[in-house]
Amino acid sequence: MRLLVIEDDNTLRESLVNQLGEAGYAVEQAADGREGLYFALEYPVDLAIIDLGLPEISGLDIIREARDKGKTYPILILTARDRWQDKVDGLSAGADDYVVKPFHFEEVGARVHALLRRSGGWASSMMTAGPVVLDMARQDVTVDGAPVELTSFEYKIIEYLMLRAGQVISKTELTERLYDQDFERDSNVIEVFIGRLRKKLDPANSLKPIETLRGRGYRFALERNQSE
Amino acid sequence: MSSLSARLLISVSVLLLLFFGATVVVLDTAFRTAGEQARRDILDGHLMQLLAAANPNDEGALSFPPDLHEERFNTIGSGLYGELRDDGGQLTWRSRSALGLEIPQGGFPRLGTRVFERESLDDGTPLLTLSLAVQWEFPDGELKPYVFKVAESLDSFNAQVAEFRRQLIGWFAAIALIMLLSISILMRGLLRPLRQIETEIGDIEEGKRASLSEKFPTELTGVARNMNLLIDNERARSDRYRNTLDNLAHSLKTPLAAMRALIADKESSPQVQSRFNEQIERMDEIVRYQLRKPAASTADNLVLGPVPVAKEVERLVSGLRKVYHDKQPTIEAEVAPDMKFRGDTGDFLELAGNLLDNACKWCKGRVSINVRPSGNTPAAAGGMRLTVNDDGPGIPQEAAEALLERGTRLDEATPGHGIGLAIVRDIAKSYGGSLTIGQSSLGGACITVDIPPAAERR
Numbered sequence: 001m002r003l004l005v006i007e008d009d010n011t012l013r014e015s016l017v018n019q020l021g022e023a024g025y026a027v028e029q030a031a032d033g034r035e036g037l038y039f040a041l042e043y044p045v046d047l048a049i050i051d052l053g054l055p056e057i058s059g060l061d062i063i064r065e066a067r068d069k070g071k072t073y074p075i076l077i078l079t080a081r082d083r084w085q086d087k088v089d090g091l092s093a094g095a096d097d098y099v100v101k102p103f104h105f106e107e108v109g110a111r112v113h114a115l116l117r118r119s120g121g122w123a124s125s126m127m128t129a130g131p132v133v134l135d136m137a138r139q140d141v142t143v144d145g146a147p148v149e150l151t152s153f154e155y156k157i158i159e160y161l162m163l164r165a166g167q168v169i170s171k172t173e174l175t176e177r178l179y180d181q182d183f184e185r186d187s188n189v190i191e192v193f194i195g196r197l198r199k200k201l202d203p204a205n206s207l208k209p210i211e212t213l214r215g216r217g218y219r220f221a222l223e224r225n226q227s228e
Numbered sequence: 229m230s231s232l233s234a235r236l237l238i239s240v241s242v243l244l245l246l247f248f249g250a251t252v253v254v255l256d257t258a259f260r261t262a263g264e265q266a267r268r269d270i271l272d273g274h275l276m277q278l279l280a281a282a283n284p285n286d287e288g289a290l291s292f293p294p295d296l297h298e299e300r301f302n303t304i305g306s307g308l309y310g311e312l313r314d315d316g317g318q319l320t321w322r323s324r325s326a327l328g329l330e331i332p333q334g335g336f337p338r339l340g341t342r343v344f345e346r347e348s349l350d351d352g353t354p355l356l357t358l359s360l361a362v363q364w365e366f367p368d369g370e371l372k373p374y375v376f377k378v379a380e381s382l383d384s385f386n387a388q389v390a391e392f393r394r395q396l397i398g399w400f401a402a403i404a405l406i407m408l409l410s411i412s413i414l415m416r417g418l419l420r421p422l423r424q425i426e427t428e429i430g431d432i433e434e435g436k437r438a439s440l441s442e443k444f445p446t447e448l449t450g451v452a453r454n455m456n457l458l459i460d461n462e463r464a465r466s467d468r469y470r471n472t473l474d475n476l477a478h479s480l481k482t483p484l485a486a487m488r489a490l491i492a493d494k495e496s497s498p499q500v501q502s503r504f505n506e507q508i509e510r511m512d513e514i515v516r517y518q519l520r521k522p523a524a525s526t527a528d529n530l531v532l533g534p535v536p537v538a539k540e541v542e543r544l545v546s547g548l549r550k551v552y553h554d555k556q557p558t559i560e561a562e563v564a565p566d567m568k569f570r571g572d573t574g575d576f577l578e579l580a581g582n583l584l585d586n587a588c589k590w591c592k593g594r595v596s597i598n599v600r601p602s603g604n605t606p607a608a609a610g611g612m613r614l615t616v617n618d619d620g621p622g623i624p625q626e627a628a629e630a631l632l633e634r635g636t637r638l639d640e641a642t643p644g645h646g647i648g649l650a651i652v653r654d655i656a657k658s659y660g661g662s663l664t665i666g667q668s669s670l671g672g673a674c675i676t677v678d679i680p681p682a683a684e685r686r
Contacts, residue, residue, distance in 0.1 A: 081519075082516050082519055082520055083519070083520055083574055083577070083578060084544070084574070084577040084578050084580075084581030084582065085573065085574040085577045085578070087547065087581070088540075088543050088544055088547050088577055088581065091543075091546070091547030091550055091551070092543050092546070092547060095550075096550050096553075097550065097551055098551070100516075102508065102512055114553075114554060118553055118554070123554065124554075
């Protein structure tokens with residue numbers, strides 16, 4: 001998952017970026033409104049965390065502009081102004097949720113989880129598809145109730161694929177959204193990881209949770225179980 | 229041109245000038261016309277006299293007696309002249325008064341007609357002349373045409389007209405001056421209360437008085453009352469501001485002191501982080517509470533606009549639907565048509581936002597908000613009854629009472645749940661309204677905020 005953090009306070013931004021990075025997200029950061037708007041419009045982003053009080057271009061304007069340009073990724077606003085007027089303005093402009101400063105990182109983490117999940121069309125943090133259950137909060141995966149040991153990168157891939165279950169995800173998109181830096185990764189690496197994931201999730205090769213669509217990418221193929 | 233009296237005086241002067249100017253022109257013309265008509269009649273009389281005095285002599289021509297009846301014909305340079313010309317334009321007789329003067333010959337009128345003309349002597353003296361052509365029948369039956377002409381100098385007439393004009397202008401100028409003088413004296417009197425307001429405001433600025441006096445004419449009492457309201461409000465605001473800052477500073481000092489003690493106390497290191505967090509939490513609560521206090525106060529009535537309630541409620545509800553996306557509560561909003569709240573938009577959002585947020589947080593799945601005018605007042609009067617219901621666990625009686633009775637200082641309050649309601653209560657109070665906590669028909673809490681119409685707030 002690639003997140004964008006736009007926050008002008010250096011301490012706060014760096015701490016957020018570090019903690020989100022530790023939580024397994026690839027994070028872009030911008031320290032002012034102008035740079036933030038550029039990133040928000042031009043970068044592949046799965047979720048943006050935007051401070052409302054930014055220099056140069058306000059957070060509200062960035063949100064409006066991004067929504068005007070058809071960006072649909074979830075937006076979480078950070079605000080020091082606790083009055084409802086500011087919250088309502090932000091939400092009306094197109095944000096999806098807010099966190100009031102000062103906050104605990106856990107709160108931001110939980111909101112980010114929930115928003116990502118929602119944007120993939122999942123109602124609960126337990127994503128269940130057939131026998132496969134992924135718990136975003138605990139970052140673990142079980143198949144038929146048995147835990148599956150995954151490396152953090154393998155987890156990132158299955159989380160991304162399951163969040164967008166049913167959609168075709170290209171190798172480029174996977175590379176863009178999962179790697180922290182822009183440097184070129186050999187797409188073979190992705191293939192290797194997918195191969196390992198298949199073995200771990202489906203040792204008997206009976207479930208076939210991840211389809212390969214030649215020349216197009218991958219798709220998480222199991223039906224979502226959504227009773228919630 | 230910022231002075232009212234200067235503006236009035238200038239406008240009145242221009243009007244007077246136009247009015248009197250037109251009057252002078254009309255009167256002058258009328259006087260002149262009437263005078264000239266009289267002159268013509270007199271001139272006609274003189275002509276008749278000449279006709280009567282003319283006698284045919286032995287030489288077959290007309291002659292006049294040496295002394296005419298009108299003495300002015302006999303006196304040299306008298307201003308009244310007569311002459312007679314034959315049909316060739318040849319002068320046959322001239323009155324003694326015209327001795328040495330050359331009266332212009334003028335045209336030859338048709339027989340039997342009178343012709344008035346304005347002519348002048350060689351020295352420029354203006355003349356009014358009357359010529360009459362007649363056919364004179366001599367005793368031998370011969371008919372000879374003659375032109376009789378009388379002329380009168382207009383010098384004295386012009387002098388009369390000039391004198392009349394001079395007097396007219398003189399009188400009118402005097403009247404205009406008197407009028408302007410009276411108006412400026414009147415203005416001075418009328419504007420005195422305004423100058424008094426100015427002086428009194430100056431006194432207030434210098435601290436010599438507390439408010440404007442009440443002795444103003446009816447038209448200004450409203451202004452004076454509103455000025456006093458503004459002054460009171462300004463004073464109250466600065467008091468409130470100072471109190472808030474005071475409270476804020478003092479209430480932050482305790483947690484700061486606690487934190488300093490924690491740093492100094494090296495032995496308590498394992499718990500330092502959580503206790504530090506506790507203090508930060510506390511400071512945050514204090515700051516949040518102070519920042520969200522009401523923006524407006526009752527005395528601000530003058531500057532409060534009508535808040536379109538339906539639109540704001542809709543914005544709020546759609547925002548909360550996003551925030552509580554996972555819980556997906558059913559939020560029913562019912563707002564009286566054309567409902568307007570006279571107050572600050574931020575305050576309204578604070579009232580409705582806190583109540584709805586609490587309701588969404590605690591409900592099982594149903595929340596309703598209802599806004600209608602308070603009592604039987606019309607929707608435009610600005611008073612309102614805002615009710616929020618939910619189907620959650622409700623608020624226990626003791627907690628509700630404690631909250632409603634508690635003082636406003638948040639550092640004494642328990643953090644967490646209460647802050648939203650405490651803010652709602654404070655805002656309701658600042659509008660002269662009240663907060664009631666009860667049991668909802670949905671099963672949970674029913675919270676009602678009553679705000680009286682703008683005119684009744686005190």
